[in-house]
Amino acid sequence: MKILVTGATGKLGSKVLDALLKTVPSSQLAVSVRKPEKAKSLRARGVDVRYGDFDRPETLDAAFAGIDRLLIISTDGDNETRTRQHTNAVEAAARAKVGFIAYTSAPNAMESKLFLAAAHQATEKAILETGIPYSFLRNNWYLENETATIQAVLAGAPWVTSAGSGKVGGALQQEYAEAAAAVVANDGHENTIYELSGKLKAQEEMASALGTVLGKEVLIQQVDDATYAEIMKKAGVPDFVIPILVGIQQGIRVRAFEVESNDFDKLIGRPLTPTNEALSQLVQGIS
Numbered sequence: 612m613k614i615l616v617t618g619a620t621g622k623l624g625s626k627v628l629d630a631l632l633k634t635v636p637s638s639q640l641a642v643s644v645r646k647p648e649k650a651k652s653l654r655a656r657g658v659d660v661r662y663g664d665f666d667r668p669e670t671l672d673a674a675f676a677g678i679d680r681l682l683i684i685s686t687d688g689d690n691e692t693r694t695r696q697h698t699n700a701v702e703a704a705a706r707a708k709v710g711f712i713a714y715t716s717a718p719n720a721m722e723s724k725l726f727l728a729a730a731h732q733a734t735e736k737a738i739l740e741t742g743i744p745y746s747f748l749r750n751n752w753y754l755e756n757e758t759a760t761i762q763a764v765l766a767g768a769p770w771v772t773s774a775g776s777g778k779v780g781g782a783l784q785q786e787y788a789e790a791a792a793a794v795v796a797n798d799g800h801e802n803t804i805y806e807l808s809g810k811l812k813a814q815e816e817m818a819s820a821l822g823t824v825l826g827k828e829v830l831i832q833q834v835d836d837a838t839y840a841e842i843m844k845k846a847g848v849p850d851f852v853i854p855i856l857v858g859i860q861q862g863i864r865v866r867a868f869e870v871e872s873n874d875f876d877k878l879i880g881r882p883l884t885p886t887n888e889a890l891s892q893l894v895q896g897i898s
Contacts, residue, residue, distance in 0.1 A: 613677055614795055615641040617663065617700065618684040620649045622755075623715070626788030627682065627795075628653060635796050643674040665696035671703035678704075680711040682795040685731065693730035698737050705741040712738055713746045713795045715787075718780070718806060718870045720749055725862035727855075744801035746794050750787050751808040751868055752779035754889050756859075761821065761890070762897055763846070769830040770818035773839035774863035780808030780870060781817075782883050783892070790878040806872035809883050814863075817886075824891045836861065 619642035637657030663674030
């Protein structure tokens with residue numbers, strides 16, 4: 612059996628490889644990356660490092676050759692870019708006659724009002740159309756998404772949000788990686804959808820949990836989207852990133868992330884790290 616992970620030098624992908632290497636011989640693992648020189652450490656561990664660029668479909672035929680099980684980690688970018696890239700990867704997987712595709716999608720993807728959901732909807736449909744057995748890993752919220760907010764709080768700012776009373780189901784990226792590794796490495800996940808969500812928490816609850824970790828009150832500042840955008844701009848966030856951040860706040864506000872599930876427990880075989888402990892880890896990583 613040969614398993615391949617795309618985007619394996621990224622934040623999530625590198626954690627997936629670490630998880631896989633704990634249970635799968637390195638000789639059975641391959642990665643597809645745009646810059647193989649960044650994967651030297653994986654090659655040193657015995658992983659088959661292959662060049663593959665989602666914007667150059669011809670490179671994916673060689674990258675996916677001989678692969679039995681494939682994990683496609685969603686790329687960054689706008690919906691048009693991601694849809695094109697993901698479709699290229701799915702079509703290449705079909706040409707290579709890959710036996711199984713796992714894909715990191717969005718919560719409740721097919722019904723989601725999240726502005727980034729369109730690319731995930733298109734990708735899930737493309738995978739279904741291949742007829743290849745699949746698993747959609749609908750990742751809810753990486754607690755690492757709160758890193759910039761935590762940094763701001765540590766610097767004396769309030770927890771700023773325009774998400775209203777909307778909730779997210781957060782978990783550490785490491786836990787999403789462990790779930791993905793479990794699915795791509797083991798049989799029994801054919802034609803499944805996993806809603807990978809932690810305990811749902813509103814922004815006030817997140818701020819309160821951080822306050823407990825820090826041993827002080829963390830004030831929360833609820834603002835409108837325009838004010839949120841202006842605060843982000845003053846904080847030095849690049850202009851092209853601000854609409855994405857505002858869109859995510861809007862998605863939380865319309866409850867696009869409010870998906871309750873125990874699928875995590877099924878896949879990683881243990882309870883998720885409690886929110887306070889997870890936030891403590893993030894604070895330690897920043898300090």
